[in-house]
Amino acid sequence: MKNEEARQEFIQLWGTIGTNWGINRTMAQVHALLLISKDPLGADDVMESLNASRGNVNMNLRALIDWGLVRKTHKSGERREFFIAEKDVWKMARQIIKERKKRELEPVRNSLHELSAVEGDCEETEAFRHMMADLSKLTSETDTALEALMNAERNWVTTTFLKFFANK
Amino acid sequence: MKNEEARQEFIQLWGTIGTNWGINRTMAQVHALLLISKDPLGADDVMESLNASRGNVNMNLRALIDWGLVRKTHKSGERREFFIAEKDVWKMARQIIKERKKRELEPVRNSLHELSAVEGDCEETEAFRHMMADLSKLTSETDTALEALMNAERNWVTTTFLKFFANK
DNA sequence: AAGTAAGTTCAAAGGGTTCTGAAAGTTCAC
DNA sequence: GTGAACTTTCAGAACCCTTTGAACTTACTT
Numbered sequence: 001m002k003n004e005e006a007r008q009e010f011i012q013l014w015g016t017i018g019t020n021w022g023i024n025r026t027m028a029q030v031h032a033l034l035l036i037s038k039d040p041l042g043a044d045d046v047m048e049s050l051n052a053s054r055g056n057v058n059m060n061l062r063a064l065i066d067w068g069l070v071r072k073t074h075k076s077g078e079r080r081e082f083f084i085a086e087k088d089v090w091k092m093a094r095q096i097i098k099e100r101k102k103r104e105l106e107p108v109r110n111s112l113h114e115l116s117a118v119e120g121d122c123e124e125t126e127a128f129r130h131m132m133a134d135l136s137k138l139t140s141e142t143d144t145a146l147e148a149l150m151n152a153e154r155n156w157v158t159t160t161f162l163k164f165f166a167n168k
Numbered sequence: 169m170k171n172e173e174a175r176q177e178f179i180q181l182w183g184t185i186g187t188n189w190g191i192n193r194t195m196a197q198v199h200a201l202l203l204i205s206k207d208p209l210g211a212d213d214v215m216e217s218l219n220a221s222r223g224n225v226n227m228n229l230r231a232l233i234d235w236g237l238v239r240k241t242h243k244s245g246e247r248r249e250f251f252i253a254e255k256d257v258w259k260m261a262r263q264i265i266k267e268r269k270k271r272e273l274e275p276v277r278n279s280l281h282e283l284s285a286v287e288g289d290c291e292e293t294e295a296f297r298h299m300m301a302d303l304s305k306l307t308s309e310t311d312t313a314l315e316a317l318m319n320a321e322r323n324w325v326t327t328t329f330l331k332f333f334a335n336k
Numbered sequence: 337a338a339g340t341a342a343g344t345t346c347a348a349a350g351g352g353t354t355c356t357g358a359a360a361g362t363t364c365a366c
Numbered sequence: 367g368t369g370a371a372c373t374t375t376c377a378g379a380a381c382c383c384t385t386t387g388a389a390c391t392t393a394c395t396t
Contacts, residue, residue, distance in 0.1 A: 003293045006286040010300070013279050020272055022190040024354065036296050043373080053356045058374065079364070080372055089302040104188055111181050118174040125171045127206050132178070134257040141330060148333035162309060164332075165316035192384065211343080221386045226344065247394070248342060 007036055011050070026052055027060040031069060031085060040073045040082030068095045090154040101146050105139060112136040175204055179218070194220055195228040199237060199253060208241045208250035236263045258322040269314050273307060280304040 001009075011032045018028025029050055034041060041049075046057045061083055064070035069092060073082045086092050116132035118125060152161070169177075179200045186196025197218055202209060209217075214225045229251055232238035237260060241250045254260050284300035286293060320329070 001282070001286050003286060003288045003290075003296070006283050007296065009279075010283055010296075013276070013283075017272070017276060020190045022188045026354080036299055038292060038295050054373085055357070055375075056355050059355090062374090087299070089299075089306050093306060104185070108181070108185060111177075114169070115174050115178055115181075118169050118171060120171045122171075124206060128171070128175065128178075128204050131204055131255070131257075138257050138261060141326065144330055145333055158309065162312055165313055194384080222343085223345075223387070224385050227385090230344090 010036060024060070026050065026056055027063050030057065030060045031064055034064075034070055034083060034085035035087065037085075040075070040084040042080050042082050044080075046083070067099050094150050097146055098150055101143065105143055105146075109136065109139045109143065112139060178204060192228070194218065194224055195231050198225065198228045199232055202232075202238055202251060202253035203255065205253075208243070208252040210248050210250050212248075214251070235267050262318050265314055266318055269311065273311055273314075277304065277307045277311065280307060 011029050014032030014035075015025040015029040018031075019025050030046055030052075033046060033049055043054065043057050043061065046052070046061070047054060050057070061070065064083075064085075065072065068086075070083050070085050073084055075082055086095065112132055112135050116129055116136055118129055118132070149157070179197050182200030182203075183193045183197040186199075187193050198214055198220075201214060201217055211222065211225050211229065214220070214229070215222060218225070229238065232251075232253075233240065236254075238251050238253050241252055243250055254263065280300055280303050284297055284304055286297055286300070317325070
C-alpha cells in the first residue's frame with residue numbers, strides 16, 4: 001500500500017470508529033489527520049485535506065481542543081494558528097476515557113441514584129428499585145476501575161496489570 | 169418520585185445513553201423497558217409503551233436478540249411471542265462488551281495492522297508506520313484486558329480486582 | 337382450504353445532526 | 367486609525383439515519 005492511500009484510509013477508518021461511538025465523523029477525521037501529521041497544521045491545511053468548510057473545521061478543532069486531544073501552537077513569523085495532536089497514544093486514550101467518564105458516566109450515575117429513590121412498595125416498584133440499585137453499583141464500580149486505570153502509569157499497566165490478567 | 173414517572177425517566181435516560189454511544193434510541197428504549205418489566209412483554213405492549221410503530225419495534229427486538237441482551241419466550245395458551253431481557257446487570261455488561269469487541273474492536277485491529285505495513289522509507293511514512301504500530305498495540309492490549317475481564321467471575325472482579333485497584 | 341392472528345419486510349417519509357458559507361468579529365502591522 | 371489576515375458564528379441547506387405503515391409471509395385454527 002502506498003503512503004497517500006494509507007493515510008486516506010486511516011482517516012476514513014478513524015472517522016468510522018468515531019461514528020460508531022457517537023462522535024461526529026469530521027471531528028474524528030480531523031483528529032486522525034493531526035495524529036499522522038508530523039508538523040502542526042493550519043486550518044486551511046485541514047480544510048484542504050478533508051474537503052471540509054472553514055466553519056466545520058473550526059468547530060471541530062475547538063471541540064478537539066476542548067477534549068484535550070489537540071493543542072494550538074504558533075510558528076514564528078506566522079500569524080495564523082497551527083494545531084497539533086497529542087501523539088502519545090496512551091495519553092490520548094487516557095484523555096478520551098477521562099472526558100467520556102466526566103461527560104457521560106458521572107451524570108448517569110447521578111440519575112440512577114435519584115431513580116433508585118422512587119416511592120412505593122408494590123412488587124413492580126420494588127423490582128424497579130432493585131434494578132436501579134444494580135445499575136448504580138455497576139456504574140460506580142466501572143468508575144472506580146477507570147479512575148484507577150487513569151492514575152496508573154503506562155508502564156505499570158503493561159507490565160504488572162496485563163501480566164496479572166494474563167494469568168487469570 | 170412516582171413509579172410511572174420514574175419508569176418513563178429511566179427509559180429516556182437509557183435512550184440518551186444509547187444515542188451518545190452510537191446505539192439507536194429506540195433500541196435502547198426497548199431494552200430499558202424490558203429491563204424494568206417483571207414479566208415478558210409482547211410486541212404490542214412495547215409499541216404502546218414507547219409509541220413506536222410495529223416495524224420499528226420488531227426490528228429493534230431482533231437487534232436486541234442479536235446482541236444477546238433479550239430472549240424470546242412463550243406463554244402457554246398464547247400464540248404470540250413475548251420478550252424478556254437479561255436482568256443480571258453483570259451478565260448484561262459482559263455481553264455488551266463482548267459484542268462491541270467483536271463488532272468494532274477486532275475489525276479495527278485488523279485494519280491498523282494492515283495499515284502498519286505501508287511501503288516507503290521517508291520520514292513521514294516512518295512516522296505514520298510508527299503511529300499505526302502504537303495504535304495497534306493499544307488495541308491489542310485493550311483486547312487482552314477485556315477478554316480477561318469477561319472470563320472473570322463477577323465475584324472475583326468485585327472482591328479481588330477492584331480491591332487490588334483501590335490500593336494503587 | 338379458507339380464515340385469522342400473528343410476524344416480517346422495505347420503499348418512502350420524517351427528523352435530527354452536521355455542514356456550509358457568508359457576514360461579523362478579532363488581531364496585528366504599519 | 368485603517369486595512370489585511372485570520373478566526374468565529376450561525377441560519378439555513380444538505381445529508382443520513384431512523385421510523386412508518388401497508389403489503390407480504392408465515393403458522394395456526396376450524
